[in-house]
Amino acid sequence: MEGKRPVVVIVGAGFGGLAATTALAGEPVDIVLVDQRNHHLFQPLLYQVATAWLSPADIAAPIRGIFSTRKNVSVVLGSVVGADPARKTVSIDYGGRRGELPYDFLVLATGAGHDYFGNDAWEAFAPGLKTVEDALSIRERLLMAFEMAEMLTDPAERDAKLTIVIVGGGATGVEMAGSIAELARAALVRDFRRIDPRHARVFLIEAGPRVLPAFPEKLSAAAKASLEGLGVTVRTDTRVTGCDAGGVMLGDERIAAATVIWAAGVKASGAAAWLGAKADRAGRVEVAPDFGVPGCAGVFAIGDTATLTDSAGRRIPGVAPAAKQAGHYVGRVIRAALRGESAPPPFRYRDPGNMATIGRRAGIADFGWISLRGPIAWWLWGIVHIYFLIDFRSRITVSINWLWSFLTYKRGARLITRTGR
């Protein structure tokens, strides 16, 4: 009677969607996992693709491959364009065609994009970093800027090519700034004849009073000092007020820059709009304590798509461990409902700690009871990230690329491939 099994549609194969799928894959249900991409992406290392350390395939795994032995999991490559909670269906677009998927349970784990705070036109000049394409596009811009600087004779033009502005001092912005500064100061240093890549200027712009606001102040200060040691100019309490093809405006000040990267603000995907659900300013669905979407029976939202304060009174942060835990929890909620068992105890986020790296040797780590900085934090960061990579092949290729870069200062993926922008 396979046809009568309950159907669980899970939208998004990020950390949350994968955890929910895994939690339910052993149950007598049919799971349909929908994603716009054919691969799961290990986003915490995406900045290393953008800065030519790693290849996309090192941190991306085909979704079908992850669940190939789970015959009750089918994968759909498509975009959700709407949902009808009354009829219990979602509409998807696949290759320009429309289809409808009926569900008994629906898990929305569609993640978030960047928030340009009402200035969406800036996106063309200051791309964010969410997808493999974003990373390749930033890699192309960065490397092309150095190539053009080598050819140009006008000093102002050349300086603009050698100026990189990163907007947003969270983990992505800090790690990106450190990696770009090191690219210029170490990886490229012997490769040009007319310019000195060490003269490249890297600005990190943060609207708040300090970088890495999720960390203790002491570690924020250590990260800032490490960045400055790599030659990054860190500007806190500074807002970007304009952005065009030639650079950015910071109030009255203009920075002429060929490369601007947006790492500020988070805007949830359209899930709230599909459902007509209540959302916060960032577009995150305000979910019930079990991640259920109020008014939509059988529908859950997790990860960056949702906002929730857990049973310990802590707002669940928009980070990978939280998405994984929520996915696993929702899997348990659905399993209990299917089995007619009582619901699991209220969700409580277990914070595994926070880490960030600055360049090839410095790192910071905060576990609440202890905080670390310097090379030990860097090594810990590396080990943890390799451990969490999705498969054995990725672990090996990432390790080798890191080892090679560590020993040679070179970057293995320094390719300019036209992304068709």
Next chain:
Amino acid sequence: MEGKRPVVVIVGAGFGGLAATTALAGEPVDIVLVDQRNHHLFQPLLYQVATAWLSPADIAAPIRGIFSTRKNVSVVLGSVVGADPARKTVSIDYGGRRGELPYDFLVLATGAGHDYFGNDAWEAFAPGLKTVEDALSIRERLLMAFEMAEMLTDPAERDAKLTIVIVGGGATGVEMAGSIAELARAALVRDFRRIDPRHARVFLIEAGPRVLPAFPEKLSAAAKASLEGLGVTVRTDTRVTGCDAGGVMLGDERIAAATVIWAAGVKASGAAAWLGAKADRAGRVEVAPDFGVPGCAGVFAIGDTATLTDSAGRRIPGVAPAAKQAGHYVGRVIRAALRGESAPPPFRYRDPGNMATIGRRAGIADFGWISLRGPIAWWLWGIVHIYFLIDFRSRITVSINWLWSFLTYKRGARLITRTGR
């Protein structure tokens, strides 16, 4: 007196251009190496990028990195758009701007593209395989065809998605056909729920009487048998007479196919036109025995850009070892001219033999005095290709990807990333 050193401009950082640069890098000359890309590409393995075994960075190395310690080698990322042999300059386009490079010696190693035999409109439907972008575009088409087939309900549409046509039975076509057949029969076999990827049909179309015409007939027959063992339909003495978005025409017969790949015919780049030099039908410059271009003092053409019968009366083939040997030879010719020494003895092509693989285990190898087939030829092929990869990192990452695919039947680089077509 560095400013007065002779200038050697080398156009193209393929096998020929790199060999010429290396041969001259120790001399008191200034070398300008111009390429449209920032990377040297190990083209013999490009079909493995197109079929998701390898990542682009595994077989591509930044040109600047190769010569970073050679201070007399400067690299220009740009396209040559013309040459003036009378004034001894070449015109280049870099990032939309124009520049002129003066030279004392000019080496044109600009390679070749595919020949659509007067039907250039077919290129949009049947891409060739020359660049990283080509490979990623073919990879996207192939993988998307399986994804769409999984979603479609109309049997004719679904069958067309699962049909792949490869035009041209040379080494690229044969290796591509074998790799695609194995992708469908092994790598993808457990990953779909509605289609069986083993039902994919792969056609290899060759206009001549047999595949791999450069090999002895016995080995051509072995290759054909291996391909058929993998389920490839080999059609010799067959010409493609039409090509559109829906498939190909073979005379009166139509094959509906979502993926058509062009691996037939070679057309040299525009070097002959820039120089006003005499060229053969494929556009190759008819060079003198020392690869000099008649009528253009100090100008040489090598590799796929040139056609020449060597001192042993053999036409030099358009393969990597021939390009390397010619590049090295031209380096010696220029060196002798600079030193006022007598020219080196006439060029004679040393044929290292021919190899091809069909899928994961079969191979053929021809060394004149001995020919091999089966697993031993496959292993030999693998070892030789790893040996000739440009750097240590590539050797390691290619070896690991191969080992992983060999053990698991999976393909590590199965990503669909939009190339912006």
